[in-house]
Every structure is written in structure tokens, then in C-alpha cells.
Amino acid sequence: MRSIRHGRVRSMRCVSGLCLVMMLLLLPVALFAEEKYTVDIVRKEAQKITIAVAGFPSLKVGPKGEDFGAQAGAILTDDLKSAGIFDVIDPSFLPMEAAKVDLGQEKGLLPALNSLKVQALVVGRLSSRGGELALEGQLFEVTKGEMLSGKRYVGDARTLRTMVHRLADEIVYRLTGEKGIASSRIAYVSSVNGAKEIYVMDYDAYNPFLITGNHSINLSPRWSPDGKKIAYTSYRDRNPDLFVIDLETGQRQKISSRPGLNVAPAWSPDGKWLVFSMSSGTGTNLFLIRPDGTGLRQLTQGPHIDISPSFAPNGRQIVFSSDRGGTPQIYLMDVEGTNIRRLSFGVGDYSVSPRWSPRGDKISFVGRPHGSFDIFLISPDGTGLAQLTASSRNNEEPSWSADGRHILFTSTRNGSRHLYIMRADGSNQRRLTKDGGESYLADWSP
Amino acid sequence: MRWTRRAGVGSTVTLALMTLLMTGCPKRPEVVETVPPPSAQPGQTGVSAAPSTKPAIPEERSPAEVAVPAPGATPTETGATPEARIAEAEAGREAAAGAQVLELKDIFFDFDQSAIRDDSTKLLNEDVEWFRKNPAVKVTIEGHCDERGSSEYNLALGERRARATRDYLVAAGIAANRISTISYGKERPFVVGHDESAWRWNRRAHFVSSVK
Numbered sequence: 001m002r003s004i005r006h007g008r009v010r011s012m013r014c015v016s017g018l019c020l021v022m023m024l025l026l027l028p029v030a031l032f033a034e035e036k037y038t039v040d041i042v043r044k045e046a047q048k049i050t051i052a053v054a055g056f057p058s059l060k061v062g063p064k065g066e067d068f069g070a071q072a073g074a075i076l077t078d079d080l081k082s083a084g085i086f087d088v089i090d091p092s093f094l095p096m097e098a099a100k101v102d103l104g105q106e107k108g109l110l111p112a113l114n115s116l117k118v119q120a121l122v123v124g125r126l127s128s129r130g131g132e133l134a135l136e137g138q139l140f141e142v143t144k145g146e147m148l149s150g151k152r153y154v155g156d157a158r159t160l161r162t163m164v165h166r167l168a169d170e171i172v173y174r175l176t177g178e179k180g181i182a183s184s185r186i187a188y189v190s191s192v193n194g195a196k197e198i199y200v201m202d203y204d205a206y207n208p209f210l211i212t213g214n215h216s217i218n219l220s221p222r223w224s225p226d227g228k229k230i231a232y233t234s235y236r237d238r239n240p241d242l243f244v245i246d247l248e249t250g251q252r253q254k255i256s257s258r259p260g261l262n263v264a265p266a267w268s269p270d271g272k273w274l275v276f277s278m279s280s281g282t283g284t285n286l287f288l289i290r291p292d293g294t295g296l297r298q299l300t301q302g303p304h305i306d307i308s309p310s311f312a313p314n315g316r317q318i319v320f321s322s323d324r325g326g327t328p329q330i331y332l333m334d335v336e337g338t339n340i341r342r343l344s345f346g347v348g349d350y351s352v353s354p355r356w357s358p359r360g361d362k363i364s365f366v367g368r369p370h371g372s373f374d375i376f377l378i379s380p381d382g383t384g385l386a387q388l389t390a391s392s393r394n395n396e397e398p399s400w401s402a403d404g405r406h407i408l409f410t411s412t413r414n415g416s417r418h419l420y421i422m423r424a425d426g427s428n429q430r431r432l433t434k435d436g437g438e439s440y441l442a443d444w445s446p
Numbered sequence: 447m448r449w450t451r452r453a454g455v456g457s458t459v460t461l462a463l464m465t466l467l468m469t470g471c472p473k474r475p476e477v478v479e480t481v482p483p484p485s486a487q488p489g490q491t492g493v494s495a496a497p498s499t500k501p502a503i504p505e506e507r508s509p510a511e512v513a514v515p516a517p518g519a520t521p522t523e524t525g526a527t528p529e530a531r532i533a534e535a536e537a538g539r540e541a542a543a544g545a546q547v548l549e550l551k552d553i554f555f556d557f558d559q560s561a562i563r564d565d566s567t568k569l570l571n572e573d574v575e576w577f578r579k580n581p582a583v584k585v586t587i588e589g590h591c592d593e594r595g596s597s598e599y600n601l602a603l604g605e606r607r608a609r610a611t612r613d614y615l616v617a618a619g620i621a622a623n624r625i626s627t628i629s630y631g632k633e634r635p636f637v638v639g640h641d642e643s644a645w646r647w648n649r650r651a652h653f654v655s656s657v658k
Contacts (some may be wrong), residue, residue, distance in 0.1 A: 154480045219633070421654075
């Protein structure tokens with residue numbers, strides 16, 4: 001089970017310029033992260049890494065006496081379980097009480113863990129000084145007892161979840177060479193306040209905050225590839241216009257406002273273009289436009305509907321939904337608008353909402369084989385059709401996680417529309433949003 | 447389980463740092479990251495909260511947006527007389543919008559269709575008469591859809607329904623510059639419900655007076 005190596009291990013990027021400055025200031029304790037790891041823990045989808053979480057002693061410094069220390073451990077455990085690549089062992093299997101394991105005491109645990117065939121151990125500790133919180137996390141490979149990673153995150157109570165998510169992603173990265181999803185975010189439409197506003201929340205549905213707030217209808221948020229901007233459609237000015245908001249500056253720009261539709265945007269992988277649908281003649285066709293509103297170029301023509309485009313990760317092809325054949329079906333085309341061919345067959349008379357997977361090997365979409373809507377996968381060559389959801393109600397609007405291991409979607413299985421997450425093979429479907437209004441049209445950040 | 451660690455192909459600065467640091471503390475690598483509080487994020491910790499009503503990123507307000515009614519108050523549960531329900535909901539909508547209630551008849555469509563049905567042509571011919579008697583009034587036709595299918599596809603379908611209705615009126619001699627169109631897709635149902643008794647009323651073209 002440990003024979004295949006990861007072919008490519010991406011070098012880890014510094015999180016921010018600030019981080020770089022901090023590290024330069026803290027030379028004696030800092031190890032620059034620009035390294036490459038080859039870890040031959042092999043993971044097929046069904047083969048999980050067994051991991052133990054220890055430490056996280058009680059730290060009751062919250063205004064209401066909350067135990068932030070225990071919270072940090074719980075958040076990390078949830079993150080590791082959500083990652084979908086770990087078996088997190090129950091703390092009762094540890095030879096000593098998990099919370100009593102301090103940093104530097106891993107040696108007392110490793111032999112017992114090794115005999116339990118546990119492969120990795122995380123020891124964490126949260127400490128406070130003034131209003132500041134520091135999270136330390138160490139990751140060990142159990143057999144040899146070697147430390148794979150040791151990190152310290154400094155923040156405060158407001159950023160506790162973010163700090164723990166970063167630690168979780170660090171663990172995933174060190175063990176798989178791939179970026180984790182714990183620090184990712186989700187943009188979505190919510191009707192919780194009566195209107196249809198766009199919100200952004202953490203990947204685990206915590207910390208929702210409002211992006212629009214115009215009391216109108218706002219739809220189809222789409223993250224830019226660098227995660228810094230969101231394109232969306234808003235009826236703010238009494239027409240469905242296309243906007244781009246910069247999340248760092250809060251600046252928003254209306255980039256397309258032709259009378260009629262300016263809807264359903266998707267970013268090119270290099271972030272230099274958006275493809276979207278606009279009313280054109282008697283049809284709704286696909287256009288390219290730069291994120292600053294310049295360079296408008298028509299890609300498709302005709303009196304039919306071309307909608308919901310998604311770029312291939314190589315930037316050379318676009319998948320979209322079109323009723324040019326009579327009913328809405330999934331089509332592929334080259335990025336110049338040429339070589340249009342139908343992809344979906346045999347999943348009923350209504351196939352919409354295609355999204356290309358981050359690895360490029362799959363396209364998710366919504367089909368309606370028997371009255372209700374469900375999520376399907378298909379390869380770009382038309383083979384490998386697979387159904388991921390099957391409930392009596394509707395499952396729609398799939399959106400991939402950046403690692404391609406998870407799919408976010410909208411389901412009415414419990415009544416009104418809410419967001420759900422599943423593994424990319426359809427397993428482990430679970431509800432994400434639970435608040436009052438409806439939540440839908442979600443897009444998972446890079 | 448074996449793991450190896452190799453220096454990356456980073457800059458010379460990186461390599462120098464690595465050499466320095468690896469000799470400095472080979473067994474306890476530790477990287478410090480500062481996690482700044484996100485500026486746009488409310489200080490909610492540990493509790494999954496409902497989305498706040500206050501915009502985290504202030505939005506510039508346009509005069510027009512005030513006139514757009516919130517859709518949440520509009521739909522009513524499916525009842526015995528959909529027409530009455532629709533009229534009631536509509537009264538609230540138009541009051542909120544400050545727009546004139548028109549005597550124009552709405553028309554309805556089949557699923558995933560935008561063709562004018564035979565039973566609609568009589569209503570539209572009455573609408574044509576109304577246009578002739580009210581030559582100064584400009585009208586917006588809203589295209590609407592039922593809840594089935596994707597939000598995005600339904601935006602285009604609603605657009606097509608609104609345009610088909612406009613085209614019928616223009617072909618009957620009404621000046622095209624008196625009629626504008628807008629699609630709300632499935633975002634503003636007139637009747638809330640999850641079966642055909644609601645859907646049939648939501649697949650429609652609806653007339654409102656154009657607000658300057």
C-alpha cells in the first residue's frame with residue numbers, strides 16, 4: 001500500500017507578504033517553507049490515512065468561559081474528517097488522555113500508536129497572552145517518530161477557526177502534497193433576509209458575511225481563480241447586470257449592463273476573462289469579457305439558449321448548457337466558440353449546470369432522467385457517465401472543491417433549498433446550511 | 447513509512463535561509479504565521495450564526511434599487527383560488543413598487559416553452575385593445591418560470607417568454623418602444639408550491655407599468 005509516490009508535489013507558497021516578513025523577523029525559530037516533500041504514504045480514494053489527534057488542553061479564556069483549547073481540538077478533528085482522506089481514531093484508543101499530551105511528549109505515544117497501525121499523529125496546543133491566541137501544531141510520522149511539520153499560528157479569538165483550518169490544511173499538504181480545503185470558502189445566494197443576497201462563508205458554514213446588501217436579486221457568484229474577486233449578477237439597477245467585486249478593497253464594478261440578460265459568469269483559469277450569457281438577437285448567447293468590462297467578444301450565435309458556461313482547467317475548452325437541439329443539454333466547444341459538440345446523452349430531456357473538475361478529467365452536471373433532478377459525472381470524451389445523487393427531491397448546482405475531492409450542491413431533500421457537500425464519488429452526503437431562508441447557487445472558492 | 451525532504455528550487459535567499467535554519471533547528475521546525483482578523487468578517491467565533499443583515503462590504507446604493515420590492519413577502523401558499531392569491535400578492539407587490547396596477551391580462555406557458563398558447567391569444571388581443579386605449583402608457587413585460595430546472599437556464603427561458611409576448615403585441619401593431627422586457631427566471635414565483643397547481647401560475651408573462 002505504500003508503493004506509489006506522488007508524481008508531483010507542489011512547493012508550498014508563503015501565505016502572504018506579512019507572513020514572509022514575520023518569518024524573516026523570527027529567523028531563529030522559523031524554517032522557511034519553500035521545500036519539497038515526497039511522502040510515500042499512498043492514498044487511493046478508498047485508502048485513508050489513519051491519524052490521531054492529541055493535546056489541545058483546556059484553555060478557558062473566552063468571555064463566557066468557553067474552552068478555546070478544546071474547541072481548537074474539535075475544529076481540527078472536524079476538518080480532518082471533512083478532508084475525506086483520514087480515518088481519525090477515537091481518542092479513547094490513545095494510551096493516555098488525549099488532552100494531557102503536551103508538545104514534546106509524543107514519544108510516549110508513538111509506540112502504542114504504531115502497534116495500532118496509526119500512521120500519523122498531531123499534537124496541538126493553544127495558549128493565550130493578553131488578547132492574543134497562539135496555536136501550535138506538530139505532525140509526526142508514527143513509525144519513525146519524525147516530525148513532518150511544526151507550525152505556530154498567531155491570532156485572536158476571532159481568527160481561532162481560521163488558525164485551526166490553516167493547521168488542518170498544513171497537515172493535508174504534508175501528508176499528501178496537495179492543498180487542503182479547510183481554509184476554503186463558499187459564496188452563495190441566501191434568501192434569509194427576504195431579498196436574494198450573496199454571502200461568503202467558511203467551508204464549514206461558519207462566519208457568513210454579506211457581499212451584496214442591495215435588497216434586490218443577486219445571483220450566480222463565481223470566485224476568481226486567485227480567490228480575490230467574485231463575479232455575480234445583480235438586479236440592483238432593475239436589469240440583470242454583471243458585476244465584479246474585489247473582496248480586498250470592497251470595490252464593485254458593473255462590467256456588463258446591456259438591456260436583457262448579463263448572467264451566469266465563469267472565470268478563465270488565468271483570471272483574464274469571464275465567459276457569460278447575454279441576450280443577443282432572439283437568443284441568449286455566450287460572450288467573453290475582461291473583468292474590467294473591456295474586450296467584449298461574442299462566442300456563440302443563434303436563436304437558442306446558451307448558458308452556465310465553465311472553463312476547462314487548461315483554458316482551451318468551455319462546457320455549457322444549450323437548448324440548440326430542442327431541449328437543454330450539455331455541450332463542449334473550443335474557447336474560440338468553434339467545434340461545438342453535444343456531450344450529454346441518455347440522462348433525460350433536461351441537462352444543465354455543467355462544471356469542469358479542477359483536475360480536468362470530469363464534468364459534473366445536472367440531469368433529469370426520471371422527473372427529479374440529480375447530479376451526474378461524465379468524462380469530457382463522453383464516457384464514464386455516473387450518477388452521484390438519488391433522492392426523491394432535487395439535487396442541483398454542483399460546484400467542485402479546489403482539490404477535486406468534494407462537490408458542493410443544492411438539494412431540496414429536506415424541504416427548501418439548502419447547501420450540501422459530498423465526496424466526488426457521491427459518498428458521505430451531508431447538509432451544510434441550516435438557517436431560515438433558502439441557500440443556493442453556491443460556488444466553492446479556489 | 448518513508449519520507450524525504452529536499453530543498454526546493456527557490457531563490458538563493460531561500461536556499462541560504464534553509465541552510466541556516468536547518469543547522470539551527472533540525473528537529474523542531476516551526477513556522478510562525480500571523481492570522482490577521484479578516485476586515486470584512488464579523489467577529490463570530492465558535493457559533494454558526496445566521497447570515498447577518500448588515501452588509502460587511504458597504505454597497506453603493508442606486509436610486510433604482512429602492513423601487514425593487516423584496517421578493518420574500520410576495521409568494522403566498524397555494525390556496526383554493528390561485529387567481530385571488532395572485533391578485534392579493536400582486537397588490538402588495540405593486541404597492542411596494544409604487545407602480546400602477548395595469549388592467550393587462552397575464553398569459554401562461556407550458557413547461558420549458560415560450561410559445562404563445564392558443565388560450566393566450568384571446569387575452570393578448572384584449573391587451574392589444576388596452577394598449578390602443580392607453581397610448582401614453584409604457585409597459586414592462588416580466589418573464590417568469592416555475593421552480594423546476596436551473597436558476598440560470600430559467601433566466602433565459604423567462605427572457606424568451608417576455609420577448610415572445612412582446613413580439614405578439616408588436617406584430618399586432620403596438621409600438622415596440624412602448625414595451626420593454628425583463629426576466630426574473632424562477633426567482634420571483636407568484637404562487638409558492640411544489641406541484642403543477644402552483645407551477646402553472648408561475649410560468650407566465652406579467653405586465654407592469656414601466657418606471658422611469
